């Protein structure tokens with residue numbers, strides 16, 4: 384296999400306590416820490432390991448987002464990706480349009496394997512892998528916890544609700560990374576310097592022939608319903624009697 | 633007039649209990665006529681269960697040998713064929729639904745609404761984002777079909793006292809051969825299923841080892857409870873991945889949840905906040921899990937849990 388494409392989304396860091404703006408117009412993202420979507424770091428780590436085993440020759444990053452996403456792409460390059468593509472966009476887009484953008488890049492670059500995260504932790508949508516696989520008319524292997532290659536095929540173990548499922552897919556294919564796939568490496572200082580020289584191409588949706596549309600609209604934001612603060616008990620006897628009071632044991 | 637099609641998740645022999653909750657979601661759509669479709673190698677048993685669900689008008693079956701295992705790439709073109717004429721196509725937000733439905737949506741040239749927690753109108757829905765830190769209202773185009781997954785913890789199962797007719801549906805479609813099932817290793821089946829259990833005992837990093845986690849299993853068995861975990865416990869290898877509860881694991885709503893040695897990170901809490909009663913046992917009185925707990929007990933789990941298990945035996 385030649386080329387692996389990895390999706391890299393810039394998201395609010397998982398440690399940030401996200402707040403809804405007082406006027407309900409969105410969530411507060413001003414001045415909060417931004418990071419690579421954690422699942423995309425896992426996806427990238429896996430791509431790097433595949434290349435390091437000699438099973439692929441190039442790892443390319445793709446982000447669709449604002450100019451600031453350069454930061455996350457540079458971090459991905461420092462982890463070891465060969466080059467990056469940033470498709471500049473600051474308007475809300477339908478996920479289908481993001482999938483079409485991936486497909487346009489895949490066709491331009493002749494990609495053999497796409498690895499995405501299973502979910503972006505901002506919108507928690509968890510749709511991109513299957514949507515892209517559908518419009519590309521290729522197999523999908525979602526929630527991967529193990530990947531092995533055999534000729535033009537990939538054998539993928541998936542974390543499903545009932546346990547672990549293994550499927551085999553022909554390449555090219557789309558795989559989405561789950562938490563147990565690997566533990567991403569840390570970036571070392573010299574690699575950050577080297578990453579500054581790696582290619583990072585910027586383009587627009589129009590350059591790729593993709594039309595920016597938004598048909599699904601987010602119209603209001605609210606904080607979640609709060610739970611009442613409960614009681615503290617002193618010991619096991621107190622706990623058992625509190626459970627009995629509520630008819631739970 | 634809303635015509636809703638629900639995709640029946642099943643394991644080849646039994647209907648997934650999540651479907652009774654999808655029907656409850658579908659009933660929130662005004663004037664909905666609700667059909668359920670069973671795609672299987674042999675559909676009769678699952679279809680008979682679906683036909684009992686209150687509110688279901690009709691059960692459709694699509695029987696093909698290729699449907700023996702639920703491969704999204706194989707099922708999606710058949711769902712697309714059956715979906716013609718429906719205004720809404722729903723499935724549960726389980727790994728089955730998350731794998732299948734975005735593929736269905738994209739084949740139809742549509743987007744998916746993920747994790748519906750409330751239906752505000754036929755094209756207006758509420759869903760959680762940022763690990764449940766916010767609830768967003770989304771509107772989809774009024775003239776297009778809605779493809780969506782249902783956050784099952786937000787709904788109560790409908791009853792099963794009905795008898796809807798069962799009919800074979802025509803779903804002729806070319807099926808791909810590029811995706812093949814190899815094997816499935818089903819996890820713990822001796823204990824109640826996490827997503828439907830009335831009681832869940834969950835353990836975190838503090839259990840310290842696989843052996844330590846036995847304390848959780850013992851208490852769970854005493855209560856007849858399902859077993860849950862935090863990501864940290866799974867990553868450390870104490871317990872199987874399918875037990876992980878939270879933003880990127882299972883979203884659960886038992887009557888009783890007991891969290892033991894779990895700090896209460898937002899990624900975990902979003903998976904349990906629909907539980908009836910939350911009990912937290914943690915040695916750190918400042919642990920965030922106490923902010924959401926109905927009953928809290930501060931102390932060493934290695935002392936408390938054996939004592940609690942004995943008291944409840």
Ligand SMILES: Cc1cc2nc3c(=O)[nH]c(=O)nc-3n(C[C@H](O)[C@H](O)[C@H](O)COP(=O)(O)OP(=O)(O)OC[C@H]3O[C@@H](n4cnc5c(N)ncnc54)[C@H](O)[C@@H]3O)c2cc1C
Pocket residue numbers: 397421422504835836837838861862863864865876877878879880881882892893894895896897898899900913914915916919931932933934
């Ligand atoms: C992308 C992403 C997705 C994630 N998804 C999930 C998810 O779906 N579900 C999930 O759970 N997490 C998830 N996490 C991880 C989450 O952020 C936390 O790291 C995790 O929940 C912590 O697990 P824990 O509470 O077991 O461990 P810790 O946070 O280490 O807490 C251990 C707790 O045990 C207590 N303790 C220690 N010893 C004892 C003792 N002897 N007796 C009693 N108490 C004791 C401590 O006081 C502490 O509060 C995710 C993180 C990321 C980045």
Ligand SMILES: Nc1ncnc2c1ncn2[C@@H]1O[C@H](COP(=O)(O)O)[C@@H](O)[C@H]1O
Pocket residue numbers: 389390391392393420422423426445446447448478481498499500501502503504506507508509510511512
């Ligand atoms: N704007 C984006 N730029 C790059 N990758 C993306 C983008 N949106 C989604 N992805 C990829 O798709 C995965 C799943 O995202 P989602 O379906 O939005 O939850 C992410 O983990 C990324 O790998």
